[in-house]
Amino acid sequence: MRRLLLVLAVLALFASACSSSSDTDPLVGIRASTDPAVGDDRLLFAVHEIGGTRRGGPDEVVTVIASPLDAPNVELEAEATYVWIVPGAIGLYLANVPFDRAGIWQIDFSISTDEPTEPFLVDIQAEPATVALGEPAPLVETPTVLTDPIEDLTTDSEPLTSLYEMSLDTALTNDRKTVVIFATPAYCTSAACGPMLEQTKTMASDYPDVDFLHVEVYGGFNEPGFEPDVAHLVPAVVAFGLPTEPWVFVMDEEGVVIGRFDGVLGDGEIEFLLAS
Amino acid sequence: MRRHTIIRTKFVLLVAIVVAIIASGCSASTSTEGAVFGIVTEVTGDLSGVESFVVLDEDGNSHKFVPSQKLEVMGQAPTHLRDHVLSGEPVTVLYHENSAGELVADEVTGEMSADT
Numbered sequence: 001m002r003r004l005l006l007v008l009a010v011l012a013l014f015a016s017a018c019s020s021s022s023d024t025d026p027l028v029g030i031r032a033s034t035d036p037a038v039g040d041d042r043l044l045f046a047v048h049e050i051g052g053t054r055r056g057g058p059d060e061v062v063t064v065i066a067s068p069l070d071a072p073n074v075e076l077e078a079e080a081t082y083v084w085i086v087p088g089a090i091g092l093y094l095a096n097v098p099f100d101r102a103g104i105w106q107i108d109f110s111i112s113t114d115e116p117t118e119p120f121l122v123d124i125q126a127e128p129a130t131v132a133l134g135e136p137a138p139l140v141e142t143p144t145v146l147t148d149p150i151e152d153l154t155t156d157s158e159p160l161t162s163l164y165e166m167s168l169d170t171a172l173t174n175d176r177k178t179v180v181i182f183a184t185p186a187y188c189t190s191a192a193c194g195p196m197l198e199q200t201k202t203m204a205s206d207y208p209d210v211d212f213l214h215v216e217v218y219g220g221f222n223e224p225g226f227e228p229d230v231a232h233l234v235p236a237v238v239a240f241g242l243p244t245e246p247w248v249f250v251m252d253e254e255g256v257v258i259g260r261f262d263g264v265l266g267d268g269e270i271e272f273l274l275a276s
Numbered sequence: 277m278r279r280h281t282i283i284r285t286k287f288v289l290l291v292a293i294v295v296a297i298i299a300s301g302c303s304a305s306t307s308t309e310g311a312v313f314g315i316v317t318e319v320t321g322d323l324s325g326v327e328s329f330v331v332l333d334e335d336g337n338s339h340k341f342v343p344s345q346k347l348e349v350m351g352q353a354p355t356h357l358r359d360h361v362l363s364g365e366p367v368t369v370l371y372h373e374n375s376a377g378e379l380v381a382d383e384v385t386g387e388m389s390a391d392t
Contacts, residue, residue: 025336030317032361046364050336052315054364090363129322190359217323228353230324243322244358263362 025050029120032092034244034262037128043095058082061112066097069104083266085192094266102126130241137251138239139169155186160201163214171211172255183246184217187228192263193246199265217245309372312339316360326354341381349384
């Protein structure tokens with residue numbers, strides 16, 4: 001009997017050694033921002049249990065403290081808000097952290113449930129891959145309904161015609177603010193394109209003094225044998241240097257970039273820029 | 277006395293075998309192919325393709341993969357991995373290890389593999 005107990009004890013010991021997860025596993029943060037750079041203050045991230053369960057929601061308040069690895073005494077604190085990508089289904093946390101130096105930053109976060117958390121790292125680039133805040137937007141000609149049927153301009157199943165009536169280069173030089181969204185609802189690599197385009201369409205009717213444009217990421221999508229590959233990227237996507245999609249850029253009356261948003265739009269982010 | 281010695285020897289052997297079996301079961305696989313189930317935590321690359329991606333498994337271990345030439349992610353281009361960063365939907369990566377020691381992702385599915 002004692003021997004049997006000994007064997008069982010050995011089994012239990014090894015079983016516990018095999019499993020490293022436990023109830024005390026910390027929550028992990030996952031960076032979702034795709035082109036973070038100096039001058040940005042937008043940090044998108046997800047919160048996960050190590051077992052894979054996505055966490056977070058409007059009721060779980062998250063606060064972040066960001067510190068450069070080479071200057072840990074610098075601490076930037078911000079409360080994150082939960083932003084839905086697909087309302088009620090998929091969302092991310094958005095924190096406004098004024099990253100002011102390039103390099104690796106450590107993001108510590110706490111959650112209102114008081115569960116333990118594990119910091120994550122963000123590599124802040126000196127210059128973004130996309131057009132930076134304060135830079136003039138590239139003057140790129142884009143096709144419009146004046147030259148092409150709308151079916152060839154968008155993969156949106158319910159397009160808003162006004163988003164395709166003006167070329168981007170015209171919009172950027174007409175002394176009006178411009179909002180351009182780069183998204184491809186039919187070929188999007190994420191579920192974010194459709195919702196972001198819908199948000200933009202809704203805003204377009206609220207701001208008649210602003211030019212809203214939608215630019216598809218790929219051209220020739222109605223041609224036989226089309227593949228959403230690099231050979232089909234439209235010139236505007238290349239000129240703006242997009243590493244991912246969807247993206248929204250906001251330009252002032254001079255055509256200078258005053259806002260750049262990847263993946264998801266928080267409440268009031270664009271409205272704030274259009275009101276100022 | 278001799279009978280006791282034989283029984284003790286058998287018992288020690290039994291414990292050794294049990295320990296060896298369990299140890300082999302929970303140690304990291306040393307084979308050159310395998311499967312990992314977890315969440316995608318990082319994707320490097322751009323719209324033209326994926327250079328590498330990282331999966332965090334259920335034990336909290338991170339695995340970095342490079343895509344194979346013909347990698348499809350649930351029937352889509354590897355750039356679809358970005359969606360899994362946003363959505364948090366877990367993936368299973370079937371991989372092999374190349375001569376450089378890199379884990380090469382051969383297949384990515386949305387289901388938990390029996391191998392994981």
